[in-house]
Amino acid sequence: MIRIETESAAQTAEIGALLGAVLPRGMFVGLSGDLGGGKTTFTQGLARGLGVRGNVTSPTFQLVREYKGRERLFHFDFYRLDSGSDLLDLDIPACLKEGVVAAEWADLFEVPDIDQFILMQFTWTGEECRFIDVISCSEQGSELMNKLVSEKQFGAKVL
Numbered sequence: 001m002i003r004i005e006t007e008s009a010a011q012t013a014e015i016g017a018l019l020g021a022v023l024p025r026g027m028f029v030g031l032s033g034d035l036g037g038g039k040t041t042f043t044q045g046l047a048r049g050l051g052v053r054g055n056v057t058s059p060t061f062q063l064v065r066e067y068k069g070r071e072r073l074f075h076f077d078f079y080r081l082d083s084g085s086d087l088l089d090l091d092i093p094a095c096l097k098e099g100v101v102a103a104e105w106a107d108l109f110e111v112p113d114i115d116q117f118i119l120m121q122f123t124w125t126g127e128e129c130r131f132i133d134v135i136s137c138s139e140q141g142s143e144l145m146n147k148l149v150s151e152k153q154f155g156a157k158v159l
Contacts, residue, residue, distance in 0.1 A: 027101070
């Protein structure tokens with residue numbers, strides 16, 4: 001597990017942007033944590049790193065928003081899904097063929113058979129501070145996260 005401590009929303013977005021800059025097509029980034037924990041802020045940074053221009057907002061009531069950048073970003077929110085079978089209707093495998101998927105509340109359901117993934121847990125530790133725990137990765141996801149942490153081109157702390 002990799003633990004990153006951020007001290008502001010800007011640092012959380014910065015981590016997302018650095019990861020987005022190196023994400024390949026077909027990568028699933030699952031995000032979980034408390035309401036307001038930084039999942040959307042992280043995804044906004046991820047989108048910036050992917051070259052998305054414009055405003056990135058939570059897809060809570062639409063379930064998915066799509067953005068165009070270096071790779072297309074499909075931003076999902078699983079919070080309002082009733083069951084794991086609802087994931088089939090979202091056709092995540094087709095989205096992964098076309099770009100990158102970031103899914104908020106990814107811990108609510110088991111995501112079907114994905115080859116490339118990074119799963120992250122966001123936990124508040126103070127008024128502005130949070131832990132971002134990388135709790136599971138595919139081999140390629142591990143390589144990306146280890147490279148990001150070893151190069152440490154960001155202001156947050158790696159614990």
